[in-house]
Amino acid sequence: MSIVSNLRPRVLRALDPRAIRRDFPIFERNPGLVFLDSAASAQKPRQVIDGVAEYYRTDYANVHRGVYRLSSSSTDQYEKAREIVRRFLNAESTDEIVFVRGTTEAINLVAQSWGAACLKPGDEVLLSDIEHHSNIVPWQLLRERIPIKLLSVPLDATGGFDLAAFERLLSPRTKLVAIAHISNVTGHVLPVETVIRMAHARGAKVLLDGAQAAPRLPVDVRALDVDFYAFSGHKTYGPTGIGVLYGKRALLDAMPPWQGGGSMIETVTLEKTTFLEPPHRFEAGTPDISGAIGLGYALDYIDSVGRDAVREHEEALTGYAVQRLAALPGVNVMAAGQRQLGVVSFTVDGIHPHDLGTVLDQHNVAVRAGHHCAQPLMDHLGVVGTARASFGVYSDETDADALVAAILKAQEMFRG
Amino acid sequence: MMNLRELYQDIILDHGRHPRNFHGMPGASHFAHGHNPLCGDRVTVYLKLDGERIVDVSFEGRGCAISTASASLMTEIIKGKTIDEAEALFKSFHAKVTGAEPLAVPPALMEDEERLDPLTGVKTYPARVKCATLAWHAFEAAVKSGAVGATVKTE
Numbered sequence: 001m002s003i004v005s006n007l008r009p010r011v012l013r014a015l016d017p018r019a020i021r022r023d024f025p026i027f028e029r030n031p032g033l034v035f036l037d038s039a040a041s042a043q044k045p046r047q048v049i050d051g052v053a054e055y056y057r058t059d060y061a062n063v064h065r066g067v068y069r070l071s072s073s074s075t076d077q078y079e080k081a082r083e084i085v086r087r088f089l090n091a092e093s094t095d096e097i098v099f100v101r102g103t104t105e106a107i108n109l110v111a112q113s114w115g116a117a118c119l120k121p122g123d124e125v126l127l128s129d130i131e132h133h134s135n136i137v138p139w140q141l142l143r144e145r146i147p148i149k150l151l152s153v154p155l156d157a158t159g160g161f162d163l164a165a166f167e168r169l170l171s172p173r174t175k176l177v178a179i180a181h182i183s184n185v186t187g188h189v190l191p192v193e194t195v196i197r198m199a200h201a202r203g204a205k206v207l208l209d210g211a212q213a214a215p216r217l218p219v220d221v222r223a224l225d226v227d228f229y230a231f232s233g234h235k236t237y238g239p240t241g242i243g244v245l246y247g248k249r250a251l252l253d254a255m256p257p258w259q260g261g262g263s264m265i266e267t268v269t270l271e272k273t274t275f276l277e278p279p280h281r282f283e284a285g286t287p288d289i290s291g292a293i294g295l296g297y298a299l300d301y302i303d304s305v306g307r308d309a310v311r312e313h314e315e316a317l318t319g320y321a322v323q324r325l326a327a328l329p330g331v332n333v334m335a336a337g338q339r340q341l342g343v344v345s346f347t348v349d350g351i352h353p354h355d356l357g358t359v360l361d362q363h364n365v366a367v368r369a370g371h372h373c374a375q376p377l378m379d380h381l382g383v384v385g386t387a388r389a390s391f392g393v394y395s396d397e398t399d400a401d402a403l404v405a406a407i408l409k410a411q412e413m414f415r416g
Numbered sequence: 417m418m419n420l421r422e423l424y425q426d427i428i429l430d431h432g433r434h435p436r437n438f439h440g441m442p443g444a445s446h447f448a449h450g451h452n453p454l455c456g457d458r459v460t461v462y463l464k465l466d467g468e469r470i471v472d473v474s475f476e477g478r479g480c481a482i483s484t485a486s487a488s489l490m491t492e493i494i495k496g497k498t499i500d501e502a503e504a505l506f507k508s509f510h511a512k513v514t515g516a517e518p519l520a521v522p523p524a525l526m527e528d529e530e531r532l533d534p535l536t537g538v539k540t541y542p543a544r545v546k547c548a549t550l551a552w553h554a555f556e557a558a559v560k561s562g563a564v565g566a567t568v569k570t571e
Binding site for chain 2: 350351352353354355358359362369370371375378384385413414
């Protein structure tokens, strides 16, 4: 047990999850809840809940429409949220920040707008074996319209993105590399800096699915020099129904609209319509105003905790959980490459992930069980599914301990 | 929430660990694949029918304890029954696990119906109901499809 006691102070140093937990009403309403499913969706701090409620109570009106004061102040708040996102990603301009419904919609937007306009038959898009379905299916749908080739970068023996294989797959035909920043299944942090450098050297663009990374580590799109970056509000402690597509200005400028309607036009006649500049060109119809404002509150909240502190905390906690799980007989932790953050997947011998999920739930431990929308990865791992524990700013080592205790109970029950 | 042991009764753990009639059937007259896209569980149910009578039934696949036990119990119970009898058992079982209006089965089937009762604990676990019905859906699809086979999804 000396390992355990050595680790604990380190887990607690970066931030104080007990104090943070007081910001999250869900834990007050559900005493004893061991919430280990933040990778699916994070809980919401009262700053977000109250901020959205306050906006509806005092400032609500449609945006970019009315000349009256309420509409202007609503527009101001909506556009201020865009500025908060810009800062969060260190983008150059708010023109590069498109509000969408979530990571899934962001990737679909790139596939249907940039992909349809810029890709030609025979062009190649590189994905990886670790991708979420939302970074596979949009490209397959595009392939039905334009005969592009989809290639997948395999994982190496450590469960990491195989850079050598990636280098072999890169070719002059590669036009886009679309990969996760952090795997939603294993927590593997992909070597995105190297990938971006190598892709750019071959003239390919790079899209990062930042759904798991945005809430867990500082993201600087300019330092990364990434072309597109997508993330979801609800995984970054914000509301559901809002997300972000970052795109380099020059790329967005050249992209056609993907949905038509109000808010995205300059002039409309029945013969011809001209469109607004980005980002509004890609925001047809009344947007999720309160969602964007709530996302602003959420990103401010993460900043107030400190993004380096969040990363350090989750790194230490992930290491602790992996160590405890790996020490359990009959428990197999899925390999996650050189770096792992915030997420750990595992199987338990003789217990199907769904049975395990039900038993853990009975012990108030909420984990995700199943294929995690990553069936190609499940095939690669040779499992039907896994159980997955994932952490947030409110998680601490007692959550990992509760998970381990509940697994022992499940093993006891299914032993025989 | 109910006690876990009511969901995972010994008979379920036993059938989950040691499923009966768990093999393929080269001479099957009917078969179908069942797939629960939500969790990825798969089951294939094979039947050998002689007219209306189920002379043999087996299954293959991978799934949780509930779905494996349900498939195993199903094969034990419907072997030797007519298709109508098996359908009647499924209807009453389905009503029980989904919390619908109970359906009476003919007196001759009551004992078999009761054998399925340990599985009805899933009704308080909505996410698990489909685990308990997957094999039965595959059985129904097999009867309808004949030797060409079919795939049925629980969604």
